[in-house]
Amino acid sequence: MNYLKEINAFYKKLEQTPLSGSAISLWHAFMNVNNLADWKEEFTVASWVVRAKAGLSEGTFKRARNELKEYGYLIHRARGSRLSAAYQMVSLQATMDRNVYDKTAPLVKQKKKQKEIVVVEGGPHSFYEQNMGMLTPFIAESITKWCEELSDELVMESMKIAVKQNKLLFQYCEGILKQWEKRGVKTVQTANLVEWESKKVPSRKSKKAANQSIFDELRAEGDKWITEKR
Incomplete structure (x- = not known):
């Protein structure tokens, strides 16, 4: 080097x-x-x-x-x-030099190289590489593991959520997948429903904070009204 x-x-x-x-x-x-x-x-x-x-x-x-x-x-x-x-x-x-060569290489050579890639076009590995970052052996192994645990479709869906949230780390996807696995999610439709419910229903702490805020406002207005009446 x-x-x-x-x-x-x-x-x-x-x-x-x-x-x-x-x-x-x-x-x-x-x-x-x-x-x-x-x-x-x-x-x-x-x-x-x-x-x-x-x-x-x-x-x-x-x-x-x-x-x-x-x-x-x-x-x-x-x-x-x-x-x-x-x-x-x-x-x-070396990686940068290789990428420059790939872009300038003849079309025939590029097609030959694509045949050597094990990743199926349009699959989770390909999606990660195109939208999130370099596909290293470590990440590829993690993606394969989760595809076997759940499914290619659910792994792809977790990546789409990560990209929308601008969280371009597979660790973020794994967090989503662990929640789905825990809740027994098997399909993309169920996963979307779970995500929708998690956004719709606020936590108890949030509800309590919101109620407290409303109470403080009403109390403040009440005190003002009592003061003016006197």
Whole structure:
């Protein structure tokens, strides 16, 4: 890897796919470790070392690491509780060069490459790639798991909701899918009904706050009326 080119490619990618400040700090920390390891394709490092470099707590580190994995910046492989995890840095410069080549390649070559893609056109994996971000092996595996647990249609519907809410993380989709699974949702029609009901019926806390607000207004008006009458 060329360190400078990777940093330039990183910030160019950030313009299209923003990351949290924690994820940005963690990416730089991993890049520094990989540089010290002479850019090995796969390297191992203790989590506390990277956390110290990035200045992150354990919980924030795990969330930031998942963010980097989901957006295709990093590949993580656990090796057991007593061994340091193994990591691979995704070359962003190589990805950008490959994307430029794909756009300028002859039509025949593009069609040949499309045949090699396992993802079915119009399926959940394809929808994610076209509307939410880069389809990494980690995300692809999660999508496949939920398609098997529920259905392709429900996974696609959760993604549509996420896109409408501008929540372009599959973790958001998983939150929706977990709720549907808990409530025994099997069809898109039922899912839409559940979402509609959740928006229609306010929580008890909201009702209480609304009633309290109305009571305060009436009491204020009543006090004013009593004062004027006197």
